[in-house]
Amino acid sequence: MLKVSNYSNFILKNISFFLNENLVVLGENGAGKSTLAKVICGLIESEAIELYEKNLNSLSQQERANFINYIPPKLSIFDEYITLKEFLELSSINSVDAKRLKKVILLLNLKKLENRYCNDLSSGEKQLLLLASSLMHNAKITIFDELTANLDINRLKEVFDIFKSNFLNQKIVITHNLDLAYALKFKILFLKDGKIEFFGENEEFFTNKNLNKFYKNSISKVNNHLVVNL
Numbered sequence: 001m002l003k004v005s006n007y008s009n010f011i012l013k014n015i016s017f018f019l020n021e022n023l024v025v026l027g028e029n030g031a032g033k034s035t036l037a038k039v040i041c042g043l044i045e046s047e048a049i050e051l052y053e054k055n056l057n058s059l060s061q062q063e064r065a066n067f068i069n070y071i072p073p074k075l076s077i078f079d080e081y082i083t084l085k086e087f088l089e090l091s092s093i094n095s096v097d098a099k100r101l102k103k104v105i106l107l108l109n110l111k112k113l114e115n116r117y118c119n120d121l122s123s124g125e126k127q128l129l130l131l132a133s134s135l136m137h138n139a140k141i142t143i144f145d146e147l148t149a150n151l152d153i154n155r156l157k158e159v160f161d162i163f164k165s166n167f168l169n170q171k172i173v174i175t176h177n178l179d180l181a182y183a184l185k186f187k188i189l190f191l192k193d194g195k196i197e198f199f200g201e202n203e204e205f206f207t208n209k210n211l212n213k214f215y216k217n218s219i220s221k222v223n224n225h226l227v228v229n230l
């Protein structure tokens with residue numbers, strides 16, 4: 001459960017919403033999506049965020065980690081010799097759940113990579129590692145910031161299936177991939193120039209009227225499929 005109350009800074013303007021379910025955040029480059037994510041998870045300090053009816057600022061580090069996890073677009077590694085498996089072990093908040101670790105590695109087909117140095121992974125493999133680490137962390141709310149940008153189509157389907165499953169509790173997915181946003185059927189928040197232009201149900205957002213409003217004539221819906229007009 002997330003509540004944002006009347007938050008503004010030099011990028012975001014009067015942001016307020018309440019969320020008890022999954023969400024997709026859309027908007028053009030520079031609209032303020034990552035900034036919003038950083039405010040929600042406390043990387044940018046504010047008084048505006050309530051998680052499960054508690055102000056974010058009143059939470060201890062441990063409580064924060066239990067409540068919210070932000071997965072950035074790119075993996076940052078501080079130890080060049082850390083392996084994928086070691087990284088996942090360090091992603092647990094509490095002691096490592098060996099059963100869950102095994103399950104996560106199997107689920108994401110990471111077995112053959114488990115002893116590889118994280119630094120040597122491809123960009124898509126690094127994104128899968130970020131997803132796996134979020135599954136190990138298992139916060140009540142997980143924010144994914146452009147997780148799928150470098151994934152091939154089979155991997156994208158695997159990530160989609162995990163987003164749709166109950167493996168994680170509440171998910172906030174920031175993406176430019178409208179096919180993914182449409183297929184997920186999560187609620188939509190659309191940002192423009194730091195303001196919320198739309199907050200509502202998926203079916204309501206993905207109508208030709210709204211697609212025309214938010215994306216001009218660059219995308220339309222035909223027979224329940226999105227078609228990009230290049």
Ligand SMILES: Nc1ncnc2c1ncn2[C@@H]1O[C@H](COP(=O)(O)OP(=O)(O)OP(=O)(O)O)[C@@H](O)[C@H]1O
Binds near residue numbers: 028029032033034
């Ligand atoms: N630390 C910063 N200092 C100054 N400006 C910043 C900072 N971080 C972000 N901005 C600016 O704020 C605006 C919003 O950035 P943000 O990263 O939130 O956008 P976004 O919607 O996530 O964009 P994208 O889809 O391109 O990732 C941009 O114009 C960006 O240049």
